[in-house]
Amino acid sequence: MMLVTVNGDPLEVAPESTIESLVELLGCGRRGVAVAINSEVVARSSWATTWLAAGDQVEVLRAAQGGC
Amino acid sequence: MDDPFEIGGTTLSSRLILGTGGAPSMDILESAIRASGTDMVTVALRRVVPGVAGSVLDVCERAGVRVLPNTAGCRTAREAVLTAQAAREAFETDWVKVEVVADDRTLLPDTVELVDAVEALADLGFIVLAYTNDDPVIAMRLAALGCAAVMPLGSPIGSGMGIRNPYNLAMIREQLTVPVILDAGIGTASDAALAMELGCDAVLAASAVTRARHPEIMAEAIGLAVRSGRLAHLGGRIPRRLYAEASTTSVGLPEL
Numbered sequence: 148m149m150l151v152t153v154n155g156d157p158l159e160v161a162p163e164s165t166i167e168s169l170v171e172l173l174g175c176g177r178r179g180v181a182v183a184i185n186s187e188v189v190a191r192s193s194w195a196t197t198w199l200a201a202g203d204q205v206e207v208l209r210a211a212q213g214g215c
Numbered sequence: 216m217d218d219p220f221e222i223g224g225t226t227l228s229s230r231l232i233l234g235t236g237g238a239p240s241m242d243i244l245e246s247a248i249r250a251s252g253t254d255m256v257t258v259a260l261r262r263v264v265p266g267v268a269g270s271v272l273d274v275c276e277r278a279g280v281r282v283l284p285n286t287a288g289c290r291t292a293r294e295a296v297l298t299a300q301a302a303r304e305a306f307e308t309d310w311v312k313v314e315v316v317a318d319d320r321t322l323l324p325d326t327v328e329l330v331d332a333v334e335a336l337a338d339l340g341f342i343v344l345a346y347t348n349d350d351p352v353i354a355m356r357l358a359a360l361g362c363a364a365v366m367p368l369g370s371p372i373g374s375g376m377g378i379r380n381p382y383n384l385a386m387i388r389e390q391l392t393v394p395v396i397l398d399a400g401i402g403t404a405s406d407a408a409l410a411m412e413l414g415c416d417a418v419l420a421a422s423a424v425t426r427a428r429h430p431e432i433m434a435e436a437i438g439l440a441v442r443s444g445r446l447a448h449l450g451g452r453i454p455r456r457l458y459a460e461a462s463t464t465s466v467g468l469p470e471l
Contacts, residue, residue: 154262176268181260181301188300206262208301210270212235212244212425213259213287 151203166194170207179210218445220417222394223310223342223363229253230411231441232283232396233434234421237373241274243430248278251424251434252442255281257312259288260301272306283344285312292331299336311336312366314346322372326353330360337361346398349383351390358391365391366398366419369410373422375402378409388414403433404440411444412452 148159153169160169166182166189182189183206189197199205220227233253238244248256256278258271275282284302289295292315299311313332317325324347336343337360344364345357354365367387370376377400378384388395397410398419407418418441427433 173263174266174268175263179270179272179305180263181305183297183301186297188297188304191304206301208260209263209305210258210272210282210284211261212238212271213257213261213285 149199149201151199151201151205153205154207160199164199166197166199166205169199169205170194173207175207175209181208182206183208216446216449218449220394222344227254227281227417229255229438229441230417230445231407231438232257232417232419233280233424234285234419235271235274235425236287236421237425238430239425241271244271244425245274245278247424247430247434248274248280250431250438252438253280255283257283257285257419257421258306259285260298260305281310282306282308283310283312284308285346286314286332289315289332290317290325290328291315292328292335295328295332296335296339299332299341300339303341309340310342310344310363312344312346316372324348324368326350329353330356333357333360333362344396349380349387351383351386354387354395355390358393362393364394364396364416366396368399369397369406370400372399373426374400375423376400377402377406378413381409381413384410384413384415401437404436407437408440408444408447411441412447414448417441 149162185204220230229252231253233251233256235256284306286295286298295313295315315325315328316322333345342363345362346366349367357365369378394416396417397415401407401420401423410418420437424430424434
């Protein structure tokens with residue numbers, strides 16, 4: 148297993164994990180979700196071909212109520 | 216009356232934009248959106264909650280309104296640009312309402328960081344709506360950088376203090392050619408009407424609706440006030456004068 152940080156918490160994922168598999172693991176659906184790795188936003192079209200590396204800081208974001 | 220409102224080439228049917236923050240439940244939010252008559256609401260980006268698939272997006276979709284992502288919570292230009300890029304991926308829109316605030320107590324815009332963020336986002340092809348303070352000079356700078364709309368505050372976010380500097384707002388409206396949207400500080404319907412009477416092209420309200428005792432009723436009230444204020448602006452108010460001016464002619468006044 149490989150250790151990454153997802154939304155501030157440590158998470159063990161399988162080696163060869165992609166963003167796609169991480170989003171699936173989190174069970175939050177794909178719709179309205181965005182992912183950044185080490186402060187770089189990853190295009191949705193690249194999720195399946197972007198592999199996680201040990202120590203990656205991953206942010207998985209989605210719509211929340213907001214506005215002045 | 217035909218009175219279209221355009222931002223960045225897109226026509227909106229309502230001059231009220233609703234913020235979705237602060238609503239006690241998704242159901243109440245949905246009824247407030249519908250009652251307000253808005254066709255665009257703001258949403259923020261936050262970390263996902265594992266295992267939870269639904270979000271405020273479902274409410275927007277059911278209510279048939281456009282989504283305007285914001286960068287709420289960002290303190291630097293860098294954070295705002297990253298958030299906008301994430302929002303572009305999440306919501307498949309180039310629109311972004313840029314907020315860069317200085318501190319938690321005032322939530323006032325950090326205009327130095329804001330200008331940097333707007334410059335970068337305009338270069339990246341975003342349709343930028345900038346939340347700013349009521350400074351006409353900064354508003355001009357933001358418009359010059361290519362903002363599709365400039366959104367000056369009336370008073371601090373969530374304060375409900377209304378419009379603290381109507382003269383600056385009037386100056387901003389006079390100097391800019393892009394839409395001016397009064398953002399932040401609306402407390403009740405009359406604040407929204409005043410903003411529109413001053414010539415603002417639209418109003419954004421959130422807390423005034425979502426934290427009202429009856430959000431759905433307040434949403435309708437503010438929607439009507441925006442419409443009413445717009446008509447009053449177009450109708451043209453009479454000048455203020457210190458003394459009375461009779462509306463009835465003195466010609467033919469009988470001597471009794």
